[in-house]
Amino acid sequence: MITKALKNRYADAPRAADFTIDQAWETYSTAEHDRWDRLFRRQREVTKGRACQTVLDAMAALELSASGIPDMEKLSDRLEAVTGWRIVPVAALVPDEIFFDHLANRRFPAGAFIRPEAEFDYLQEPDIFHDIFGHVPMLASPVFADFMEAYGKGGRRAMKLGQLHSLARLYWYTVEFGLIREAGGLRIYGAGILSSPNETVFALEDDSPNRIGFDLARIMSTKYIIDDFQQSYFVIDSFEALLDTCYQDFANVYAEMKERPDFEAHEVVPGDEVITRGTLAYFKARQAGR
Template structure:
């Protein structure tokens, strides 16, 4: 079989101790480069007026474009000059301890494979388009870059305290599916939204989901959906506020949330700063992604 048609062409690639692999950039096929170009052009257009200013500016600064699958070493050289981060290729999701070590040392592990044509519109596991178009631009914004390093260090501690499930929810509702207030209204910074044309529109413009002000403890107690749009999106006021909230001693936060019941993904809780109370019409109709 032509390896360019497989879902993950790096499945059997040799891995270093930190689970990194050789991207082997020169082995991408013409079809794979074309697939990146089409994904990039479509999503760059959808992101206009919807992605946060920091992400849009970073795409230009990092020279992301529809010119073939990015070469991670070259991209890393540009990123490192801005915030000291590098992007390292991996075959698939890495173990938690490895992931946190990478983040704590300003390395972002990015999947090296690109989704197959049959899954052009939606892929549940992160590929190179999700990781580089979605995650990497925000790593060029200094405050967010600091937040990601702090998250990596916090993850190492959460593992020792048995609170990883709480910290994972923080990542989900910020790094993957976060919204931010800007002068023009709500904008996207979460990679899971910004790399998806459907969710980019849904998160901002659909009446179905809740949009609620950011609160660390609230996020840590909230369940989330893996295979469909989110039922609730949390909104930060600024990246500085996000960083400040996450520089606190999470040992105290974990003590506060431990033993308390979880919130369902669609739930609006007493005390929430409700920006928009969702109708949940999309979810009541059965959704689409999870169908």
């Protein structure tokens, strides 16, 4: 959790109606910049060969580096030139309706605070490292940027229909903890994995979690856990396929959800495409035309 002292850093900052604040970049301490640099160097190293190519390319294009906490205004200028998105600083998590409004207008709300040293390896509430290192690279992908805008617009409707929990599961298992088939194997694009050194390795290399082919209704019926590694990861074939599947009116999907049971995070159910090393070998051979 965020400590009381850390909350006070932005506690008195004026907030606009959309909950945005002034990042006040010049007020970060040398220790905070150093903490960003150490987080960045460690995670950049562990994601080599594990993050999807879209993430790696975007980090270079956006000039993300271990050279101090990014100035969101300057970073936004580079991102906006690519996909029209901007990053807006906030003091903490924002209300759902505010969050969806930002996404629907191509603004990503990012926590302006950086975790304290005592929570260097893990914190429960997303900080600037999670939001910038984990989320921002994918916003430089035109296809994924369109998906995030559509998600924001869909969020407002889900609230009116009382189906926010179903849509939240889609976000969790894609934007936060998604995997993609790439280069004959699996790669990471979800921010919750990308910003965690231990889960980066666990998600791809541990034998215990389920890795299941993407299925929209299945995901919207699946619970998730927030205080441990995921017990199931869902795998997309491409970002284009993700957008195509989700670029629709979810009214019929939500109606189906009301008739389906919820699944626990660890469950494998009939109809699941369970992805194993054997299925990945087949996928790689198919890519090669054999």
